[in-house]
Structures are given as C-alpha cells and as structure tokens.
Amino acid sequence: MPKKTKVYELPEFDAAEYLDSEQAIAEYLTAMIEAGDPALLAAALGDIARARGMSDIANASGLTREALYKALRPNAQPRFDTIARVCAALGVRLVAQPMS
Numbered sequence: 646m647p648k649k650t651k652v653y654e655l656p657e658f659d660a661a662e663y664l665d666s667e668q669a670i671a672e673y674l675t676a677m678i679e680a681g682d683p684a685l686l687a688a689a690l691g692d693i694a695r696a697r698g699m700s701d702i703a704n705a706s707g708l709t710r711e712a713l714y715k716a717l718r719p720n721a722q723p724r725f726d727t728i729a730r731v732c733a734a735l736g737v738r739l740v741a742q743p744m745s
Contacts, residue, residue: 660689664696674737684720690731691717697735705734 664670670693677689694702694717703710707730716723717731732739 659695660692661696664693670696670735670737678739683722686728687717687721687723688719690728690735691719693735693737694731702731702734706730 660673664673674686674689674693677685680686691714694713699710699713703713706713708716708727713731715721716727728739
C-alpha cells in the first residue's frame, strides 16, 4: 500500500516562484481579476511584487515596504489608488474590456 502524504507534509506553494516572465505575470493577474475577488487581486499583486522584489516595488510606488506588505496580504482590501500605484510600479496596466 502506498504511503499516504499528510497535508502538513506538503511543501508550501509560492506563486512568486513561477512569475518569471511578463507573460506569466500578465496571465496570472488576468486570472485573478477575472475571479472577481478583490482580496485575490491584492494577494496576486503581492505575489508579483515579491517576485520582482518588494523593496524595489515599494520604492517605485512611493509606499513603505511595511505598507505594501499590509496592503497586499491575503484578504486585504486595499484602496484603488494603492492598486494603481502598485500596478504602475510593476509596469502593468489594468484594462477594461467589454464582456462577451
């Protein structure tokens, strides 16, 4: 009988490790926006910021590292201006498209 793996024995998944290209970042961010959950969007931006370097993104956005971590933690509800500043620092743009 194969050995059963317990959930706590599994390695922790970190999306930031896979956000290594502009295409991967765009697809990830698009998927999180389409999910329609603001907390997921904040967490996704946090993953992208960690992949790019949180200190660099904090400096480019004009936010402190601590404020950035707080605004982009899972289940956070950052203000739109924070999202816009982080997106600009990441070099991404949120785009509205008509629903099909």
